[in-house]
Each structure stands twice: as C-alpha cells, then as structure tokens.
Amino acid sequence: MSPFSDKREETVSVLGEKALIKAIQAWTQPIGLAAPEGIGDDCALIHIEQPGKHLLTTDGVIYGCHFDHTAAADLAGEKLIKRNISDIAAMGGTPQSALVSIITSSHLKTNWLKNFYQGIIRVAKRYGIHLIGGDVAEGPKDYFSGHMTLMGKVKKPILRQHAEIGDSLWVTGTLGGSILGHHLNFQPRLDEGKWLAEHGRVTAMIDITDGLAKDLPTLLQNKQVALLELDGIPICEAAYELAKQTGKPPVEHAFCDGEDYELLFTLRESVELNAFKRAWEKQFKTQVQCIGRIQESGEKHSLLNAKTGKPLPTWYGFEHISS
Numbered sequence: 001m002s003p004f005s006d007k008r009e010e011t012v013s014v015l016g017e018k019a020l021i022k023a024i025q026a027w028t029q030p031i032g033l034a035a036p037e038g039i040g041d042d043c044a045l046i047h048i049e050q051p052g053k054h055l056l057t058t059d060g061v062i063y064g065c066h067f068d069h070t071a072a073a074d075l076a077g078e079k080l081i082k083r084n085i086s087d088i089a090a091m092g093g094t095p096q097s098a099l100v101s102i103i104t105s106s107h108l109k110t111n112w113l114k115n116f117y118q119g120i121i122r123v124a125k126r127y128g129i130h131l132i133g134g135d136v137a138e139g140p141k142d143y144f145s146g147h148m149t150l151m152g153k154v155k156k157p158i159l160r161q162h163a164e165i166g167d168s169l170w171v172t173g174t175l176g177g178s179i180l181g182h183h184l185n186f187q188p189r190l191d192e193g194k195w196l197a198e199h200g201r202v203t204a205m206i207d208i209t210d211g212l213a214k215d216l217p218t219l220l221q222n223k224q225v226a227l228l229e230l231d232g233i234p235i236c237e238a239a240y241e242l243a244k245q246t247g248k249p250p251v252e253h254a255f256c257d258g259e260d261y262e263l264l265f266t267l268r269e270s271v272e273l274n275a276f277k278r279a280w281e282k283q284f285k286t287q288v289q290c291i292g293r294i295q296e297s298g299e300k301h302s303l304l305n306a307k308t309g310k311p312l313p314t315w316y317g318f319e320h321i322s323s
Contacts (some may be wrong), residue, residue: 001067001112002070003063003069003073003108003109003112003113003144004105004107004109004142004144005107005298006021006107006284008014008107008289008305010109010110010111010112011106011107011108011109011110012104012106012108012109012113012165013106013107013177014110015110017136020136021039021136023040023110024039024117024134024136025040025116026086026120026133027114027117027121028116028117029277030119030121030199030290031120031124031125031130031131032127032130032131032132032214033130033131033132036133036147038130038131038133038254039066039131039132039133039134040044041139043133043209044097044099044132046132046151048096048125048314050153052153052154053153053155053156053157054152054153054154055088055091055093055151055152055153055154055157055208056150056151056152057074057084057088057114057149057150057152058084058147058148058149058150059080059083059087059147059148059150060080060145060147060148061076061079061080061083061145061146061147062144063076063142063143063144063145063168064151066079066183067079067115067184069185072115073112073113073115073116073118073119073287074115074119074122075184075185076116076119076146077115077116077117077118077119077120077121077123077183078119078120078122079119079130079183079184080100080120080146080147080148081098081119081120081123081124081148082123082186082187082188083125083148083209083262084098084150085127085129085149085150085188086188086189086207086209086261087150087207088150088152088154088179088188088190088193089188089189089190089192089193089194089207089263090158090193090204090206090263090306091122091154091157091158091159091193091196091197091205092156092157092158092193092205093147093148093152093154093157093193093194093196094099094152094153094154094190094194095127095128095129095151095152095190096128096129096130096151096152096153097129097130097131097132097150097151098124098129098130098131098132098148098149099131099132099133099134099135099148099149099151100117100120100133100146100148101134101135101136101137101146101147101148102134102136102137102144102146102147102291103138103139103143103144103145103146103147104136104137104138104139104143104144104145105138105139105140105141105142105144106138107141107242108144109152116146119274120202121187127190129150131242131267131312132136132269138308140320141156142218146175147215148291150188150306154197155197156195156197156198158193158196158197158202158203158204158205158265159204159205160204160206160218160219161204161221162203162204162210163203163219163220163221163224163266163294164203164244164257164266164268164269164294165205165215165269165294165295165296166222166268166293166294166295167187167204167266167267167268167293167294168201168254168264168266168269168271168273168290168292168293168294169216169226169228169264169265169266169290169292170188170264170265170267170288170289170290171212171233171234171263171264171288171289171291171293172192172262172267172286172287172288173189173234173236173260173262173286173287174234174235174236174237174260174262174287175208175212175233175234175235175236175239175252175253175254175255175256175257175260175262176235176236176238176239176242176250176251176254176255176256176257176260177237177238177240177241177242177307178236178238178257178258178259178260179242179257180234180238180241180242180258181238182259182260182261183259184239186259186260186261187261188207188261189207189261189263190249191263191284192199192263192284192286193205193263193285195224195262195284196265198264201267201268201270201271201276201314202265202266202267203266203267203268204219204265204266205263205264205265205266206218206263206264206265207217207262207263207264207314208258208260208261208262208263208264209259209260209261211255211256211260211316211317212233212254212255212256212257212258212260212264212317213255213256213303213312213315213316213317214258214316214317215264215317216264216302216303217302217303219266220294220302222322223296223297223298224294224295224296224297224302225295225296225297225299225301225303225304225308225310226292226293226302226304227292227293227294227304228291228292228303228304228305228306228309228312229290229291229292229306229307230251230293230305230306230312232289232290232292233254233285233289234256234289234291235250235251235253235254236260238258239251239253239254242257244248252313255312255315255317256315256316256317258317266294273290274298277290284295292306293306299311
C-alpha cells in the first residue's frame with residue numbers, strides 16, 4: 001500500500017509541523033524521555049558517566065530504495081532502527097539512545113507514519129533504546145525518508161582494520177536473496193557482537209550490508225588476500241530461490257546481494273577452530289561458519305578460491321553512488 005494519499009484529510013498536511021511533532025512525541029512516549037533529556041528543547045541533554053567508549057552511527061531508509069509500497073509501514077520503521085543497531089553490533093557495543101529525522105512530502109498518510117514509528121518503538125523497547133529527539137522536514141512529492149543517529153557504548157570496540165595474516169574468516173547466519181524478505185525481517189546480531197568483543201581473540205569485524213564481495217575486502221590490509229572455501233559459504237535458501245529467477249549461481253547472490261546484516265569477523269590464527277565453534281554453540285542458536293583465511297600475497301585480486309588459488313569472478317556488492 002502506498003504511503004501517500006491524495007485525500008488531504010488522511011495526510012500530515014492537515015497537522016502541520018508543530019502538531020506533527022507533538023503527535024510524534026505522543027506516539028513515542030513509551031521510549032521517550034522528558035526534556036531536556038528528550039524531545040522538547042533545541043538539543044537533547046546527555047549525561048555521560050559510564051566508563052568505556054561511546055559509539056555514534058547513522059543510517060537511513062528511503063522509499064523506493066530501501067523499501068517500497070509492498071512493505072508494511074511498521075516493518076520499514078523496524079528496518080531503520082535495526083540497520084543502525086547492526087552497526088553497533090559490528091563493534092561489539094550496546095545501543096542507548098537515538099535521534100530520528102523524517103523528510104517527507106506533505107501528502108504522506110498520517111496513519112502510515114504512526115505505524116512507521118510503531119515499528120521503531122517495538123524494536124527500541126526490545127533493546128532498551130530511548131528516543132531523545134529528531135527533526136521533520138518537507139520533501140518533494142511522493143518522497144519519504146527516515147534517518148536515525150544511534151548512540152551506544154562499548155568497553156573494547158572491535159574495529160575493521162586489525163585483521164592479521166593467518167587469521168580465520170567467519171560469518172554468522174546465511175547470505176544472499178535478502179530482497180525476498182530478509183531485508184525487512186532480520187535480527188541484528190547484537191548479543192553475538194558483544195560476546196565476540198568479550199572473547200578477546202577477534203581481530204576485526206564488520207556487518208554485511210553491501211554484500212560479502214564488497215564488505216570482505218574492507219577488512220583486508222596491504223598485501224592481504226582472503227583465501228575462501230567456496231563450499232563453506234553459508235548460502236540462504238532465498239538465494240537459491242532468487243537464482244531460479246535470475247539465472248545467476250546462488251553463490252553469486254550470497255556474495256553480491258547485500259542487506260544480510262550478518263557479522264563477518266576474523267579470529268587469531270592461534271584460536272582452535274572447533275573449540276571456538278563449540279563455545280559459540282553453547283551461547284547461540286545462530287549459525288556460524290568459517291569461510292577461509294587471510295594470507296599474505298602480492299596478488300592484485302583480494303578474494304581467491306582456496307582450492308585453485310585463482311581469483312574469484314568479478315563480483316560486486318551494492319554501490320550506493322555509481323555511474
């Protein structure tokens with residue numbers, strides 16, 4: 001169902017900016033704070049007393065890009081907050097408070113927007129996140145986007161840049177075919193990310209949003225390549241279904257589709273793989289799979305087939321700004 005209506009009485013234009021902000025404040029009361037810590041002043045006042053480091057991330061969802069008319073409004077709202085939580089998870093952190101900004105045409109349905117916020121609220125309550133502010137602005141006809149800034153904390157962040165030669169490569173869950181539903185119905189690997197950060201032997205981590213083909217090279221440093229066991233890539237059933245429609249091999253969908261929101265991480269060479277997997281399985285039902293190792297090479301290609309030593313096909317993940 002379209003988020004927009006030509007019937008003015010159904011749209012946010014009836015409310016105007018001030019009344020809409022009051023409506024949003026009322027909708028989000030279950031996860032809100034009173035001003036000045038929450039909505040109501042020029043800024044939200046944050047009291048930082050906890051030890052450790054603080055995290056900031058931002059991400060958005062755009063109608064026609066990250067979801068379309070077939071997506072329920074609450075699932076679009078869930079996607080906004082869960083995309084941001086996934087970033088916090090990738091650094092081993094815990095989310096705390098959020099700002100949400102909306103850019104929309106004036107003929108957006110008021111009830112659709114309320115349901116969008118209901119999706120945000122549902123996820124925020126699950127993870128203990130407070131909504132402390134945001135913004136509303138008018139955009140062109142048939143335009144809607146929601147943008148979140150999410151704040152969190154972490155004792156010892158896991159960064160992207162510290163992978164070492166000999167490290168093993170791991171991925172949670174399964175990959176590919178996200179457009180068939182997973183891109184809306186996924187769970188951020190927050191508990192898994194925190195556990196990995198506490199494990200002490202994880203050297204680098206990233207969440208897979210733009211596809212394994214694009215995100216894996218981000219973990220590699222100079223003269224590093226990923227030697228991948230293609231038979232070990234955990235391919236989602238949806239990737240097989242999508243492959244029937246596209247004619248592409250399922251493994252290509254696993255590498256390129258993106259919006260998997262799984263964790264890709266590296267373990268020190270000294271870690272015994274079977275022992276790590278047993279420890280993982282005691283903690284989580286989430287699947288985890290070793291997919292290869294990092295090795296030193298002067299090879300210009302960063303992804304190699306472990307069986308043949310040859311470069312993988314030229315597969316690309318999602319590129320946000322491309323020709």
